[in-house]
Each structure stands twice: as C-alpha cells, then as structure tokens.
Amino acid sequence: MRKPAVLSIIGAAVLAASALAADFITFGSGSTTGVYFPVATGISKLINDANIDIRANARSTGGSVFNINAIASGELQMALVQNDIAFYAYNGSTIPAFEGKPVKSIRSVAILYPExxxxxxxxxxxxxxxxxxxxxxxxxxxxxxxxxxxxxxxxxxxxxxxxxxxxxxxxxxxxxxxxxxxxxxxxxxxxxxxxxxxxxxxxxxxxxxxxxxxxxxxxxxxxxxxxxxxxxxxxxxxxxxxxxxxxxxxKSMWIAADSLSADAVYNVLKATIGNEKAFKEIHPNLARYFSLKGAVRGLPVPLHPGAERFYKEIGVLK
The missing domain is CATH 3.40.190.10 (Periplasmic binding protein-like II)
Known part of the structure; x- marks a missing residue:
C-alpha cells in the first residue's frame, strides 16, 4: 500500500531535479505597444515549446539601453536592442549611459529587421x-x-x-x-x-x-x-x-549575455531560427525582412560562440 506514495515522492524529486537542471532565460523586450514585446514573446514561446530544458520568459522593459545594462547586471540573459545602441554600449561611446563605461558582456545572436x-x-x-x-x-x-x-x-x-x-x-x-x-x-x-x-x-x-x-x-x-x-x-x-x-x-538585433553557455545559445537558435517558417510567423517584420544570411551581416558586437556554431552548421558562416 505504501508503494504509490513512494513512487509519487520519487516522481516529485525527479521533476524538481529536472526543473533545477533547466536553464532560465529572461528575455528583455520593450514597450508592450511596440514591436520588441510581441517578437520576444514569440521567440520565448518557440523556446518553451521545443522541450530543450530551457525556459524563456519575455519581459516588457524600457528598451535598448535598459536591456543592455540589465544583461550586464545579470537581470536579463537575452534581449532585443538597436544595433547602433549595442555598438555604443560595447565601445563605451556616444551615449552618457555608456560613455567611458563599455559593456563587454554582450554578444550578438542575430540581426532581425529594420527599426x-x-x-x-x-x-x-x-x-x-x-x-x-x-x-x-x-x-x-x-x-x-x-x-x-x-x-x-x-x-x-x-x-x-x-x-x-x-x-x-x-x-x-x-x-x-x-x-x-x-x-x-x-x-x-x-x-x-x-x-x-x-x-x-x-x-x-x-x-x-x-x-x-x-x-x-x-x-x-x-x-x-x-x-x-x-x-x-x-x-x-x-x-x-x-x-x-x-x-x-x-536595425533590431537579438543579443545574449556572454555568460550564457554555448550549448544553451546553440539550442535556442535551433529551436527558433532553425525553425525558420515558425520564426517568421512570429511577426510581419520578421516575415518581410529576416534572412539567415542577413542575420550575421554587419554585427556591431562579437558573435556568441553558440550562435557561431549554429550558423556554421547551417552553412551561413564558414
């Protein structure tokens, strides 16, 4: 009579261990009335639906500058930002929030669409x-x-x-x-x-x-x-x-913290951009403008190693 109770305890322990093993990604976007938020929400859903032991949650934020600073502080692990703002942040120039304070912990994942x-x-x-x-x-x-x-x-x-x-x-x-x-x-x-x-x-x-x-x-x-x-x-x-x-x-771009493992970023890209049809269905701007070759063109900050592995695997990078 005790076996079901024992099995349920073991099952709960396995689930708890599985949850602890999963990577959690908080994905910074922008205002709910803009385009960043629905795009980040759609990307997060593709990640969650892929069953890759990574859970993603899109968060409405103040936009590019906030997102970059939040990645630097560890508050976010991925985000959408403008490519010009990413450049200024990485090089510590132009914008008072970054001038003389370069943010070297951001990495490129993909260029997405015009802003x-x-x-x-x-x-x-x-x-x-x-x-x-x-x-x-x-x-x-x-x-x-x-x-x-x-x-x-x-x-x-x-x-x-x-x-x-x-x-x-x-x-x-x-x-x-x-x-x-x-x-x-x-x-x-x-x-x-x-x-x-x-x-x-x-x-x-x-x-x-x-x-x-x-x-x-x-x-x-x-x-x-x-x-x-x-x-x-x-x-x-x-x-x-x-x-x-x-x-x-x-251009809008997808960035990640350099602290995210190469495996995590690679698996995220396989679940999202690797499913190109579903990825483009997230938003009309992706359907109209996104391309695999364009995703790595003119990156303003270094490419994340996990993203580099993905693009080499699909033949976009040599």
Missing amino acids: VIHVVTRRDSKIASISDLKGKRVIVGDVGSGTEQNTRHVLEAYGLSFSDLGQTIRASASAGITQLQEGKADAMFYTVGLGASAIQNLALTTQVNLVPIEPDKIKAMQRKYPFYDQVVVPGNTYKGEAVSTITAAV
Whole structure:
C-alpha cells in the first residue's frame, strides 16, 4: 500500500531535479505597444515549446539601453536592442549611459529587421519637414533611449538641435502617444518596427502625418553614423497615410549575455531560427525582412560562440 506514495515522492524529486537542471532565460523586450514585446514573446514561446530544458520568459522593459545594462547586471540573459545602441554600449561611446563605461558582456545572436525612425505629427500642426520642427513641442524619446539618440542625429542632419525646439519632451512611447492625442505635443520621434500598435492606435483616434527624412540628409547621417539605412514606409501602413514615406532606419538585433553557455545559445537558435517558417510567423517584420544570411551581416558586437556554431552548421558562416 505504501508503494504509490513512494513512487509519487520519487516522481516529485525527479521533476524538481529536472526543473533545477533547466536553464532560465529572461528575455528583455520593450514597450508592450511596440514591436520588441510581441517578437520576444514569440521567440520565448518557440523556446518553451521545443522541450530543450530551457525556459524563456519575455519581459516588457524600457528598451535598448535598459536591456543592455540589465544583461550586464545579470537581470536579463537575452534581449532585443538597436544595433547602433549595442555598438555604443560595447565601445563605451556616444551615449552618457555608456560613455567611458563599455559593456563587454554582450554578444550578438542575430540581426532581425529594420527599426524605422517614425516622425509622427498631428496633422493640424502643419509640419511638413523636419526643418518645421523648430519652435515646436517635440517628443524625443526617453532619456538615454535609442529614440533619443536617433532624434539627435536626424536634427543634426538638418542643422538643428534640441535647443532649437520649442519644447523638448522626454517620454515613453505610450506617454508620448497620449500627449499627441491630447494636443500637448506637435510631433513625436519613435524608432520602432513598422506597424507598431502604438502608432496604429494613435492614427485611429487622431489625424496624423509621417514626416519624411530626405535622402541627402540620410546620406549625411550615414557618413557620420554608418548604422543608418534609407527605407520606405509603405502607404497605408497607418490609417490616413496613403502615400509612402522615405525615412531612415537602424536595425533590431537579438543579443545574449556572454555568460550564457554555448550549448544553451546553440539550442535556442535551433529551436527558433532553425525553425525558420515558425520564426517568421512570429511577426510581419520578421516575415518581410529576416534572412539567415542577413542575420550575421554587419554585427556591431562579437558573435556568441553558440550562435557561431549554429550558423556554421547551417552553412551561413564558414
């Protein structure tokens, strides 16, 4: 009569030991209204569904700068970040959060898709050009964010700085959207993947325009900051914007802590990018832009050894 009890105790012990043996990955993303969060959530689900003794949990965060610092502190093990911010962090330059304090504990896993600089304005503000932002109330992103840095570079290309704005508003994406809706701001910079729900929701309630960044200005940005590309936001990406808009973009990338074992990262990649069809189904930006060859092109920080093993195995790297 005692055997079932003994067996249940043994079974519980085996399960407990299995749980202790599993690797746990907290995956940093961004705002729930952006693209990072659904992408990180989708990647985490693929990891969890693969039964590889690794459990992943996507966490909403403040974005690139926070994610890199959180990997350095051990709070996160993987994250999505802008490629330019990863470069500045690894080299300890440009951004006050990293200047003179390089973060050498981050490693590349994959380049994913373009992160587009959206310059969103209220239609009644009659802002048609970046030059028209002079004297206006402009949301430039959170302090130390990737958006803030991109905003500086765009304004610089037009001979402007934050001091030329009528009001420089530092706010999160969700707070910025609210201020635009309530007429407390005229324009907003937001570096995010195409189709971000924050901008989609704004366009449903407020008449807005996307302001282009002119090709010659993008070239000027590229000469000084080589991470920028020229991209086009297709017409009808957002309600009321039927015309395509030229703008600049950086790239989103997946990074990992160098403390994660090569086996763990290799197994994670086999379960995610190795299942390319399911990986691309996570989000339209991955379906449109992600490629295996592009995943290792122009990496701003060293590749994680586990990722290197994976890409060599599939023939992307020699």
